[in-house]
Amino acid sequence: MMKKISLFVALLLGGCTAIEIKQVESSHNMDHVCIEYNAKVTIDEFVRIVEDIFQDHGITTEVYKGLTPENCNFKLTYTALRSWDLTPYLSHAELRLFKGNERIGYAEYHLKGKGGLALNKWASVKTKMTPVVNRLLAQY
Template identity: 75%
Template sequence: MKKIALLTAVTFFAGCTAIDVKQVDSSHQIDHVCFENNPKVIVADFVSTVEDVFHDHHITTEVYSGRKPEHCNFKLTYTALRSWDFSPYLSHAELRLFKGRERIGYAEYHLNGGGGFALNKWASVESKMTPVVNQLLAQYK
């Protein structure tokens, strides 16, 4: 009975993080990605964190608004949502990477149940998104 209570408590307090990634194949030979600015995203440090991880994989980035620049063969669209529990925190994010109109990669981070009572829901955007983007770009060392 104590084991069941302990398991229930751990599950209740831990919350669940769901990560879904469709990795980008290295055959695409990505060296530069243009990020389509999403002004609805108000999660602090989100874009800069994602850009930093791309740079760690030796892929340069730029952010644009409006029409995609002609030199951009690869485009990233993103969304990020924050929730509030005493202070704001990242609760959901999606990245979609395109070559032309073809989606070649996808990554999603999601806190199930808004993170519940898990203390790690307030972790930094960097600690949440770095592993997700690393999975997306795993074939780019």
């Protein structure tokens, strides 16, 4: 009986996070990215954290609403979803990076089963997104 309980707990806790990355190639010479504001994202610190990580890679950012500014060769779109279990937490995020209309990078963070019993589901947005964005921008 104890083995069955241990196996059940291991299944609930293990493999709860899925990360998918299409890394941006350094040949794009990206030094500035415009971030398209998404009013549907209600995680206040999400964009600021993503901007900080881009800046750690030497890439400046600006957030815009409406039409893409003319000086923007690179554009980032994003979505981020919260789930609730005693307190809200980030359960899913996607970043899509474009050069013109061509998608040159993609990053997805997803908690399988909304994290189940895993305690790391309550980790900060920064803790969750830093390794994701670092992998997206690994060549920078």
